[in-house]
Structures are given as structure tokens and as C-alpha cells.
Amino acid sequence: MLLKSLKLKDFRQFKGEQTIVFSDDPEKNVTVIMGDNGTGKTTLAQAFTWCLYGETDFDDKILLCKATLRDMLPGQTEKVRAELTLTHKGTEYIIVSEQQYRKTDKSDKPVEVAGQRGFTIMYKQGGQVEYVKQSQLDGRMKEILPFELARYFFFDGERITVMSKRLSQGKGDEFARAVRSLLGLDAFTSAIDHLKKTIKDYDKKYDARSDSKIEDYTYQISNFEQTIELIEMRLSEIADEEVLVTERIGDLQAAIEKNKKSEELAEREKKLISRRDALIVQKGRNITGLLSALKRAPAYFAKKMMRDSLQQLTKTGKTDKSVPFVNAETIKYLIERGRCICGAEVCTGTDACNTLTELFSYVPPKSIGDSIADFREKCKERVRISESMFDDFEAKYADVCACDSEYAEVLQDIADVGKQLLGMDDVGKLQADRKRYETNLRGLHMEKSDCERRMGGLETECKRVETERDKLTLKDDNNRRVTIYKAYAQYMYNTLLEQYAEEERKIREELEETVNDIFHSLFDEGFMLELSERYDVNVILSDFGGSSETSTAQNISIIFAFIAGVIKMARESQKEENGLLVTEPYPFVMDAPLSSFDKKRIENVCDVLPRIAEQVIIFIKDTDGEIAEEHLGNRIGRRLTFHAPNNSKTETYVS
């Protein structure tokens, strides 16, 4: 299959009708499509799969060009169309996919699908254009390029990453199916499957009339086989689960190593947080102390007024001449009694009487001396309580400030630790997870050995019953004939299986060799790729030192080498006319993230690719244009550029 052209109409960014013609020149077999990110390289890869299979990976399933939609009126319909012209086994095919869209007046859903996707395959025969019948469309498409294989030929950057991950994670069975199919081993597998079914059918042909035991045995055998099949299925599931669990344990182990530092950090964070909380409590206590000092503020604030008052009272002689708790009534009583408290006689005109009479001016109610005395006492008391007030207050405030500055430091430290911890996982949780997975894995191992033991027992038992039945069947002519036929079928089955295994092994080895050759032409000899029976890929470091490149480049190279290897083998097998493996060569359409590679690798990729595939269509970034031109120059048959006017995300034009 070689691609000739792709005509798109209003497909995503490709506004209006635009045609992309690919180079099918045997010498200049490279088509380079340049465009910056977002101009539609991924869209083009998806246009192939939509045209051929009606499938896309877009989240937004509406394919109609947004720029076209903008110009439409509500109710108006517009068609999205993709037309791919290709040649397959010497016949030119035109494959067309179409979908109608209608603009609505709803703001949340401005466009809706109108009708089914139209799918047509045409081919040219003797100058005439013929249509493949509707009922045969699927079959013909499978013949040209089955969907499950297509994904290995139409790549975009994202898919390369996913695929290489799957391969290096040991999920190669999907790839194994693709390889078998591409390299023509399908015929083998169909024959083997058919023979297996035939052998089973013979079992039903035994005539049980001659001996009811035969029926009984057949029934038992069928039961055994069913059970064995169930166990086999479970074993295969266990194998898959083991791969997943082991991979997860590996990931967790790596994460634990990486996050070891987080344990220390988490410990430090814990300490800081407890210090922070202690400081909050301490600050609260300091503020309480400070505010309790404030309770003495009225006395403290009044000090100046007390001083001024006392000064003035002293200055004006309003001092205290009173006798405490003595008032006019007391003096009056003493004079009338004629005797003082001390016992001295008090008579009118005596000194004692005169002194007492003078006191009338200084004792209440006439005098305010008591009040002044009282005031003075209050001053003394108030001064006493406020004496250390400001010093206490200042000291508490210093504590509050010290606490605040430590608090700020601790907060900063917590933020710093938090920043460092960001992106790190909790090691405790990782370890718990790993332990869980390890338990899970042990469980799987146990179940596996249990299954194998049970299966062994069942197989022995099944063989014994089969022998018993064989003995009985020989007694009856018809049954003896069935046994003989079955033995033939079994023999053929075994022979084919052996031969298939042999062919498959050869292909696998050859593939491994081819892939390694290509891989080595891309990478240095430092790496080896090993292909397991399940087509899992192991990268083996054959010496230390390796490459300075990222693992992305390595992963891309692995997948690259694989696809290129399969295509190369498919092409070569076609040349063996009598070979069992007959397939078509396929084009290689891929996003070549040249920027992921270093200069030497780019040179290698550009050199190897066009020699392996008959047709190469690669997408590159504008910035990689010069590199591609430099290394692919003489192999480039066509150069195309995708450009979006004014960096528009909704319009792309091909030139």
C-alpha cells in the first residue's frame, strides 16, 4: 500500500478543501511536512484513521472546522470529507469518509451531527471506476490495511511515547499479533485453529451405541478439557497480573529511593509544626501577661496628675492638720466633759481648751482635711501599684516580639520544607503500597503453582481416560475409523504447530536481529534489544557508559527500530515469490521529534528511514526544517508546510 494523496474538506483546522499530495517516487520517497505545534500535524495523522476507519483520538468528536462553523447560519449544514487515494497490490483505491454537520442556535451545543458517516471505497479497473459493495466494505478495508495494524503506521508523537512504554513494560502481545499478521503468519494460525476444532469435532462422532462407557469417557474428557481451558485462561491472566504487579513494585521501589530525603524533610516539618504550635500558645500567654499589666494603666496614666495635684496642695498649704477619725462632735464632747482623752482637765481659757477649740477648723465638717488625707493615701497606693507597670509592660512586649520573629522564621522554614516536599511522595505510604503489592505478588505465585499442579493432575487423568476410550473404540468399526481420522488430524496439527513454532521463532530471531541492526544504526553499540517469546522488549546495556540522551529519545528509538524492522522484513519477504509469507509493503507515516535526538542520531534516523520503507511521510517542527533538509535533502520528493494565519488555532493551510 502506498499513499498518493489526501484531500480534506473542513476537517478540523483544515478549512475549505485542501489537498496533500505524497511523494511515491521510488528514489525520492520522502514527504516532509513542516509545521509548528498546533498547526495540525497530529490532526493529519488522525485524518488517515478517520478516513479509513471512522476513528479518531480527539476528545472533541466534532470534526467540523471551527472557522467554517463560525461563518455558517443556524440550520445550515456543512460536510466534512476526507478522501485518501492509495495503491494496493497494483490497484488504485479511492477511499472516502464523509460526515454532515448542522449548525444550531443553541449556545451550549452550537453544532450537531446530521446523519451517519458515509464510507465509500472505489477502485480503478480497466479505466473504469468501480465501487466496492456496501456489504464488502469491511472485508476490503481489512484486506488493504486492518485497523489494528494501521496504528503501527500512522503515528503521532503522543502515540509513540505510549507504545514504546507498552513495549518496554512487557505488554508486547498486541504487537506480537500485529507482527504475525504483517509477516503472514496468519495463515498458519488459522490452519492450526481449524485443525484443533476438527479434532474436537471427531470426538463427537464416536458412536456410543456399542458401549455406553465411550459416551461416559467422552463426557469426562470434555469436562477435563473445559476445566483445563479455564485454568489456562486463569494462568494467562495471572501472567498478565504478575507483569503489572512487578512493574508497580519496581516503580514504587524507585519512588522510595527517590523520596528517601522526604522522610527526613517530613520529620523536620513535623518538628517545625510543633514548634509553631508551641509559639502560638506562648504568644497567647505573653499577650495575656501584657494585657494584665495594662490593668494597672489607669493608675500609671494618672501619675503625672497625682504629682501636679500634690504639688499644688503642698504649695497652697492645704496640708493635712486633721486628726484621723476626729470630728467637731468629738471635740465638742471633750470640752463639755471637761477632760481630755489623755486625762488632762479642760477648762475654758486653759491651753488645752484653746488647742481643742482651734482643732474645730481642721476637723469635719468644717475642714476637708480628712478628704485630702484620704486623697494622699490613695495617691500613695496608686503610685505603688503602678510603680513597675511600664517596665513589666515593656518586658512582656519584648517577649511578644521575640516570639513573633521566631514564629515568622518557623513559618518560613515550614514553607521551605513544604516546597522541597512538593512533588515528593510520602515514603511511608509508598512502602505500605509496595508491601501490599508484594503480598499480592506472592498470592499470584501461589495461585500459579496451584493452577499448574491442578492442571498437571487433570492432564494425566484426561490422558488416562482417553487411553481407556481408545481401547474401547477399537472394538467398533465406525469408532475405529473415527480414531484413525482423528489421529491423522492430530498428526497434522502437531506438525503444523511445530513448523509454526519454528517459523515464528525464526521470524522472531530475524526480527530481533533486524531491529537490533536498525537500533544500532541509530544508537551506539552500548545497547542491545532482546525480544522475548511474548515480543516483550528488554534493553540490555552491553557496556557501561551508554548515551547521554534522555530515555525519551531511547524509547522513541526502540519503537522506531521496531516498526522499521517489521516494515523492512515485510518488504523482503515479498521478494520471496514462493515464500509462505506474502504481504504488501506499507508506508511509514510518523511524527519525527527530531529535537529529542542529538545531532548524530538525527543523521542516522534520516539515513536509515528512507532505505527501509518504500514511502516515508514525516512531520517535523519548523525549527527542525534545516536539519531535515541537510540530512534528507536528496531523498525528499515533496515538501509541504502547514501554516496557521496569525497563530490561529482554528485554521491551517497547506502549501
Add this chain to the structure above:
Amino acid sequence: MMLFQGQYWFYGTHADKVKKLTAEFVGKHKLFSYNHEVYQLAPIVGYLYNRKAAQNREGGSDTSIFPDQISNNKDVFQFNYQLIMLLDVNHEASFDARVDKAFRFYGTDKAAMDEELYESYVRGGVDVLYEKLIEPSTSPDDYIKNLYEFMEDFESRHGQNTKEIYDLCRIARS
């Protein structure tokens, strides 16, 4: 009605400010625990900052001090009253008359003007406390800082030598 007897009320903007001065901030702290604590400090601050304020009823807000709190702290209130009466020369130029206001007229009909003066210093003091402690704050965290600045400012302006006052107390007793 006589001062320092029965329930005491703040009204209008002053009631609002007293509420804010006694409100809880971070960590359940309060600058003043009770209204009567504001009432103990405000007249002194009002007098020293030379701030008087008329009563208003803006916003219809009010808040009070219960009679038992008034009577429990009557000594302090009365002492403050005496200080202001003794010192406010603008209110009364003669010292003898001021002494009478401080020690003789309190509680009599002659004290009506004096009590009004005292009340206006209380309200002026509430305004000053609010302006110094609450108003400049962007967050309650600032209250403590404002309080310290206020105290520090006061200390530098009116800070007193305690010994001098003790000496004066001694001299006053002849």
C-alpha cells in the same frame, strides 16, 4: 443623678468605640476586659490629651456598666474625678475653688457642671483610645503593636519619677 451611682451608659459613637475596645481579637484576647476598665482609663486620657467630646446618639448604639461594677470601682472613679477637678484650670482658675470642687461639692447640686466636664473627658478619652489603638490597625495583630506605641509615647511625654510623688505625699502630711 449623682455620678458613680447606679448603671452607667455610653451612647452613640462612644458606645460603638467602647464595644470595639472590649471586643475579642486573635486568640480570644481583649484590650479591655470590661466596659468599666475603659471607664477607669478614659477620663485620665481625655484630660491629658486635652480631649473633650459631647454626647451623641449616632447609630442608636449603647452599652453600659452595671451598678455593682460601678460601686466596686467607685474609689478609682472618684479619685480620677478629684484629680481632674484639682487640675483643670480652664474649668476653674482659683485653686481654692478647685479644691472645693474636688473634695466638697461632689454629689451636691453645685457639682452639675463639674460632672458634665468629667463626662466630656470620659468621652474624649474613649475617642483617643479608639484612635490610638483600633483605628490604625489593618488586622487585630496590630492592636498589641499600637498599644505598645501608645504606651511608649505616653511614657516619653508624661513618664514620672515615682520617688518624687512619694516625697510629695510625705510633705503633704505635716
